[in-house]
Amino acid sequence: MAALPHDSSDQTNSSKKQSIDIIGIQEHRWKGSEDFNTKNTQDTTWVLYYSNADARSNGGVGILVHKHLYKFISSVKNHQISAGYAPTKIADDEDKDRFYDQFTKACKTCPKHDIVVFFGDMNAQIGHNSQGIAHKNDRKWSWMHPNGYKRELDHIAVTEKWRGSFTNCRAYSKVELNSDHKIVSCHFQLEFSRQVLEFKKHTTFNWMILPNDNEKRTNFQTKLNSALTENLRCNNDISTDKMNNILISTITKAAEETIGKRNLNPWALEVTLKLIDNCHNLKMKYLKQNESHRNVINANHLVNKSYKQDRE
Structure with missing residues (x-):
């Protein structure tokens, strides 16, 4: 102006x-x-x-x-x-x-x-x-x-x-x-850049092995007792939250050194995968060659039954 x-x-x-x-x-x-x-x-x-x-x-x-x-x-x-x-x-x-x-x-x-x-x-x-x-x-x-x-x-x-x-x-x-x-x-108009959140992968340990493996169970108990005794001796007056963090980290470290990670098996076993392939082949024959649809229904029934057994 x-x-x-x-x-x-x-x-x-x-x-x-x-x-x-x-x-x-x-x-x-x-x-x-x-x-x-x-x-x-x-x-x-x-x-x-x-x-x-x-x-x-x-x-x-x-x-x-x-x-x-x-x-x-x-x-x-x-x-x-x-x-x-x-x-x-x-x-x-x-x-x-x-x-x-x-x-x-x-x-x-x-x-x-x-x-x-x-x-x-x-x-x-x-x-x-x-x-x-x-x-x-x-x-x-x-x-x-x-x-x-x-x-x-x-x-x-x-x-x-x-x-x-x-x-x-x-x-x-x-x-x-x-x-x-x-x-x-x-x-x-205020715009913020999108932040990509990093999720920490959860480690699953093979806890089911402890009741059946005496050696690993003993090693785990020894490691855990030793580490907890040392941590409690060095931290006499600590808060509940800090004690919880110490307990989690101590158990995790002892499990990594003695038990190891649990290897996750495939949800569907090899038998089920073969039944799925067979069902697919029967469905293609039904569509192309007008074969009986009853075969496809029976194959689907076998697949569902096998899935149920795999879950168990």
Whole structure:
């Protein structure tokens, strides 16, 4: 904007119609009593956070936030939203260097996992299309020179990690700004990468061998008693949860060293598998050669009977 009027209802009403909740303000030219100020709009539906303009009332940046987001400003810690504007091409090199040094410093001070958003009049053009959704040219340019040519000078920058959460970046002509710039907005929908959960494989030990194998049963009891005695001697005053963990780990280690894992047998035995093949062959003969369907029924009966025996 060329300057932010004290009555900003035109801007806020137009933004509300386009479902815009946060507005970055550049060059508002306001001066407050503090370095960082807060001000409510006249309709009390928006709150303006802004820094002061200089002594000549030039510059100044701020962020307009709709009331339904205002309550989150002091509690949400992992969002960093900043507004600014870059010096023009004809500005002094010292001013340009100072701006980009401040911009770089602000980005580096943000934790790497935070959602960092920076928007403003960057007075610069970028290369390929990065709106997220293809738009016609009228929705791309954000500034028009008095001579009539148009440029994309206003941008919204986000950290690469959260790039997928920001879509449909475009410029609006319907939002009244009283400026030679158009408002640029984007849609934000938080997306998290899918986490692949790693499940720990449960080990099944061959406990059924203990009643029948005296040697392994004796070795297991000896190992278990020795380990439990040592652990209890070293941990006299421990909690119930810790005692439970010690007991589980001790039994597991003793079982690994003496009993071993249980080899799981195939659920269906070889006899059943042969009956299944025979049933399949009879079914194919019935379909192709019109043989008796009674043979297929009898074969299915034998398969089911064999399955039942395998379960037992």
